[in-house]
Amino acid sequence: MRYGFNAATAAGVSAMPDRDVDAVIVGAGFAGLYMLHRLRGMGLSALVLEAGGGVGGTWYWNRYPGARCDVESIQYSYQFSQELQQEWEWSERYAPQPEILRYAEHVADRYDLRRDIRFDTRVKTAVYDSGPGRWRLEAEDGARFTATWCIMATGCLSAANLPELPGRDAFAGATYHTGQWPHDGVDFTGLRVGVIGTGSSAIQSIPIIAGQAAHLTVFQRTPNYTIPARNAPLDPELVRRVKADYPALRRQAWRMPNGIAFRPNPQSALAATPEERRREYQARWEEGGLTFMGAFNDLILDPDANATAAEFVRGKIREIVADPDTAEALCPSNVIGCKRLCVDTDYYRTFNRANVTLVDVARSPIEAITPTGVRVGGVEHPLDAIVYATGFDAMTGALLRIDIRGEGGRALRDKWDGGPRAYLGLATAGFPNLFMITGPGSPSVLTNMLPSIEQHVDWIADCLGHLRARGLARIEAEPAAEDAWVAHVNEVAGGSLRSTCSSWYVGANVPGKPRVFMPYIGGFPAYVDRCEAIAANGYEGFALGA
Ligand code: NA7
16 A cells, blocks of 8 residues: 555554545546645645556556647646746657656645545545535545545546456456556567557557557447647747747637637638638648647538538548558548547558558457457457557546445435436535536536646635635535536537537447436536636525535
């Protein structure tokens, strides 16, 4: 057992399993770290419980080859401290996982956060005790904690999804999940490797694994659209310009629906001529990255507009991939941007390598994992190692893997049986004093996570300050306000092409999960305005109590 406390505190904790604090925070990713910093600044006692052995959340677990952020480094960082954003130096346009992890570690050290983080502590239960009005949490190691406020900073993409394939556990070779990668890395040299999945994690790792393995077999159920990252060392002149007025870039980002400063084109794709469209798509393809979807203003709203962008990318795939059958198999037919767009380095080109085979498991699904490989359509693909790049039980998975019980012992799992219900994605009726950072019903995964996290943390901290100033110690979302918000979340989702395909946004990747479009798609600025108006109106839609 490893503790983040200093020795004296750690000894105190192990001798006294029950620890009572004002606020317990679950998770030491970017959300948990900043929440701890804010609460400490308010003079509250706070303790972070973290399942991993270190800080960083997503960036602690996702150590697969090629893992990097698809939001540009210069924007994927905290903005709460001028000093912090001035002093940190990113090396590349898209920071690789080890560098983002170093950044999280730097933040933890700079603000002396580790002494209030208990590592290797996976929370098993969180139960609201309405008598004293306190949350009681128990970890898998039996340690217990009590707090007035329980803040879930458990992440949107942190509960690994490992499909129940027949024979899975009988495989004799090595098995990995991209989201639970060994810390000392994996050397695939000389091995026959299978990658299951073709989402973002697969698309980042496949080119690198292909460069090592004797042979790589990719099992693809749904082809994905991916845009070249054009990753490169960060231009020092760009960094100098941004740092000369970082707040200006942040202000620009806060006005964008996805919380990322970029150059959207206000024109409709359908109003443009075919040649204008081609030029715009080509320019964005060359620029690289997620801004491809900003080529026109109706790509995610109008199926005909979207089809023009989709066809452009399919044309690129056919140009890049030499074998026409492989190229066709790699061409997605669904709406571009419906599943999260991917950003890659040499993904499509990798399929020109002699040691890479693509196996389409859309029509003929994986029949079984055998002790020596993967069987599809009666054909065995012999393998020494399998990489599950099969994603996450997104948005609700990490919350529901904890047995969370609110007023009257009601389980969150039961309340959310038909899909998540939360007011602003911050709180859920029947669970007083429980907050979720970037919970379902908030913009979260549709935005740059860092500003979304900071906005939620600041809102929660301000809310606790408001309650304290009035001698109050209880807050709970009102069912009517929650119902109205959930209805609004669903209504705006219905207007977007994003809700039309089988993505993890709707829970489609996890068998049996209710199909609900989980994040709020109304845009970051509208969401922030709503949160601020609710706070300004005395936390409208919340019941406050002593
Ligand atoms: P994703 O994007 O959820 O991708 C998971 C992939 O695994 C996807 O291609 C799935 O196919 C595939 N999958 C899942 N289960 C199976 C089974 N049973 N058989 C075959 N293939 C399967 O996860 P990532 O980790 O790549 O990325 C998650 C997010 O992290 C990403 O969006 C970024 O925001 C960062 P499917 O598409 O469901 O047919």
